[in-house]
Amino acid sequence: DLIRDFDLPLNTTIGPRFRNIRRMTIGYTKMISPSMGNELLASAQRDPRVIKPWYPDFDVTKELGMQNRIGTALPTVSIAGGYGNYGESNYQDWVHQPASISNIMSWQKGRHSMRFGGQMYQNQFWYIAANNTSGTYSFNGEITGRGTVGRNNPVNSLADLLMGAVKTANYPVPQIPINRYNYNFGFFFQDDWKASQKLTLNLGLRYEFETKQGVKNNVYSRVEMGTGQLLVAGRNASKNLNLNNDFVNFGPRVGVAYSLNPKTVIRTGFGMFFSNLWVNNGEMVAYTGWTNAQAFVDLGVGRAQPFTFTQGFPVGGNLTAVPDPLALFNAATMARPLATGGFTYDPNDKLPVNYQWNFSVQREVGFNTVVEAAYVASRSTHLSRTVAANNLTLDQSAAVSINRVPVQNLRPYNRIAAFNAVLYDALSHYHSLQMKATRRFSQGFSLDANYTWSKNIDNASNLSDSFQIPWQFFSMERSLSSFDRTHSLVLGFIYELPFGKGKRWINAGGILNQAVGGWQLNALYSASSGLPFTITQVNTNLILSAQRPDVIDPTNIMGQASTVEFVGPARRFLIAPNQPNFPFRPSSNVGFGNLGRNTGREPGFQNWNLSLFKAFAITERIRFELRFEGYNAFNKVNWREPSSANIDNANYGLITASAPPRQIQVGGRLSW
Numbered sequence: 001d002l003i004r005d006f007d008l009p010l011n012t013t014i015g016p017r018f019r020n021i022r023r024m025t026i027g028y029t030k031m032i033s034p035s036m037g038n039e040l041l042a043s044a045q046r047d048p049r050v051i052k053p054w055y056p057d058f059d060v061t062k063e064l065g066m067q068n069r070i071g072t073a074l075p076t077v078s079i080a081g082g083y084g085n086y087g088e089s090n091y092q093d094w095v096h097q098p099a100s101i102s103n104i105m106s107w108q109k110g111r112h113s114m115r116f117g118g119q120m121y122q123n124q125f126w127y128i129a130a131n132n133t134s135g136t137y138s139f140n141g142e143i144t145g146r147g148t149v150g151r152n153n154p155v156n157s158l159a160d161l162l163m164g165a166v167k168t169a170n171y172p173v174p175q176i177p178i179n180r181y182n183y184n185f186g187f188f189f190q191d192d193w194k195a196s197q198k199l200t201l202n203l204g205l206r207y208e209f210e211t212k213q214g215v216k217n218n219v220y221s222r223v224e225m226g227t228g229q230l231l232v233a234g235r236n237a238s239k240n241l242n243l244n245n246d247f248v249n250f251g252p253r254v255g256v257a258y259s260l261n262p263k264t265v266i267r268t269g270f271g272m273f274f275s276n277l278w279v280n281n282g283e284m285v286a287y288t289g290w291t292n293a294q295a296f297v298d299l300g301v302g303r304a305q306p307f308t309f310t311q312g313f314p315v316g317g318n319l320t321a322v323p324d325p326l327a328l329f330n331a332a333t334m335a336r337p338l339a340t341g342g343f344t345y346d347p348n349d350k351l352p353v354n355y356q357w358n359f360s361v362q363r364e365v366g367f368n369t370v371v372e373a374a375y376v377a378s379r380s381t382h383l384s385r386t387v388a389a390n391n392l393t394l395d396q397s398a399a400v401s402i403n404r405v406p407v408q409n410l411r412p413y414n415r416i417a418a419f420n421a422v423l424y425d426a427l428s429h430y431h432s433l434q435m436k437a438t439r440r441f442s443q444g445f446s447l448d449a450n451y452t453w454s455k456n457i458d459n460a461s462n463l464s465d466s467f468q469i470p471w472q473f474f475s476m477e478r479s480l481s482s483f484d485r486t487h488s489l490v491l492g493f494i495y496e497l498p499f500g501k502g503k504r505w506i507n508a509g510g511i512l513n514q515a516v517g518g519w520q521l522n523a524l525y526s527a528s529s530g531l532p533f534t535i536t537q538v539n540t541n542l543i544l545s546a547q548r549p550d551v552i553d554p555t556n557i558m559g560q561a562s563t564v565e566f567v568g569p570a571r572r573f574l575i576a577p578n579q580p581n582f583p584f585r586p587s588s589n590v591g592f593g594n595l596g597r598n599t600g601r602e603p604g605f606q607n608w609n610l611s612l613f614k615a616f617a618i619t620e621r622i623r624f625e626l627r628f629e630g631y632n633a634f635n636k637v638n639w640r641e642p643s644s645a646n647i648d649n650a651n652y653g654l655i656t657a658s659a660p661p662r663q664i665q666v667g668g669r670l671s672w
Helices: 060-064 154-163 325-331 394-401 510-516
Strands: 017-019 022-033 036-051 076-079 084-086 091-096 099-109 112-130 136-139 168-172 178-193 199-210 221-223 230-232 250-261 264-274 293-296 343-345 353-366 369-388 420-442 445-458 487-496 519-528 560-567 570-574 605-617 623-631 663-671
Touching: 076 154, 136 154, 199 264, 221 343, 230 325, 369 445
Parallel strands: 076 136, 343 420
Antiparallel strands: 017 036, 022 036, 036 091, 036 099, 076 084, 091 112, 099 112, 112 178, 136 168, 168 293, 178 199, 199 250, 221 230, 250 264, 264 353, 353 369, 369 420, 420 445, 445 487, 487 519, 519 605, 560 570, 605 623, 623 663
């Protein structure tokens, strides 16, 4: 009853949210002459968001009898034995405030159509975020249960709460508001040159520059790779933490279109495109040394804290202490390492760049139909990836996995906890054959068909990809991309049935036309290969990130079952580990698996969406359309990915979900 009584005010869900986006855009266009014009555009946005606790003014002294409090909201009460957490004091307040200004001039001169200009863009992000600002009290049953016998026992855990016997507790030092910013600059020139009646050239050059992030109030820090030194903006580092800007980012673009004859066009092109770095800086990041917490740790089996729940933390009022990151860094030890936040970076990181090229032939083949075949490819460099920057090397595996030496003791910088770096050294390659057929709507029929046969290879598909030991052996992660689809086909058509007035068959009016005329059949078919996934195992080598097994049957590195079997309602997609033909075995606790990344592939996908429309002309201006629509019309079962790809998981290789089944709907549309 006690828990039930406090269940509402001690709600643990995130509190009410407030958001009020305001945008403003101002443009000015001027025609300087009949062949020259200029467009000036400025825009700004203010996007404030606030998340507050549900009960920020809850009187803990009156309602819970607490003498000392931290913050103004409810503390979090954690009760073991299945009760969970009660109370919530999370607070977030942030404002995203970007602004941009651009100017583009256009000039038509003879066979040249030119555009040139530039843009400046400012990112600004102010925020403060804190979890459990009123602290957390934990009760696990050891006090009234007299040791391990009562640990996690629901009766004893609740009894500890009633006695106020706190097992562990902690509260945070309030975070200082952070005001992050950076700038992007871009300048371009483009010339569309009609060199002849048959030849058109598209020539262009773009320059991109992005400053590294800074923080206006210098609440910014990172651990320097190579030295393990904590760099703090404005103290022992520059405002952007000694990160060097990349100034050389010129992107040429070339396009050629040649009309071989009235029915055939050949096109080719090349371009370089740069991405920005801001998107990988995170949102509400708490930087190392700028957030601190007072922890009242476990004092031993069966021992409570020297203060009770009703007494509260042994402090009074709200904490206003400002952390000193360098002091915390200097005071850190191997036993109590400095907790880290945010990311660190290579100071010489470059902007991600994507090289794209293509060659295509387009041909009109009659029947109002155009077909096209194209080779489309790209190569990307300086792509981002996340890597553990304070981890052990492979030769230290035995010390951790066999001799049980604590990982912290062997870290390169053992006074600092684990931290991550965002590096811009990943690569990707994409090659594809793309074919297209389009029939313009004629004689009641139109068609659009697209097919792609492609291969996408990379060594990091996203920031948090599944790697084994990327801080030491990154090159072995080269594989199919996580979003590679070998085949993709999309086919759609519209067909007005040839019945009724003005049509080929039953060309009659009146009631007969109302019955058989005005029908339209629509279809959309899509089919594609499944996405790749990585097969893993439980980490027996404790220094690895995501350990993979060894291959014992190289003819089936996908691990896919050859027959369709079911385990209850689940489909067995991958061979079960207890089967004699299971192609893998757990890898060593001092090594890593020889199975590659992304060797598995999800089931493919096929789907038909069909619809049948019937149009009724009520008057010359008023029409009614009756619609019969079927999604996944043939009720094809499209299985999702396996629920687990970890060979040590009980659900390994089992598919427990599928795409939605057939859905049929009937509707009407009145237009006038």
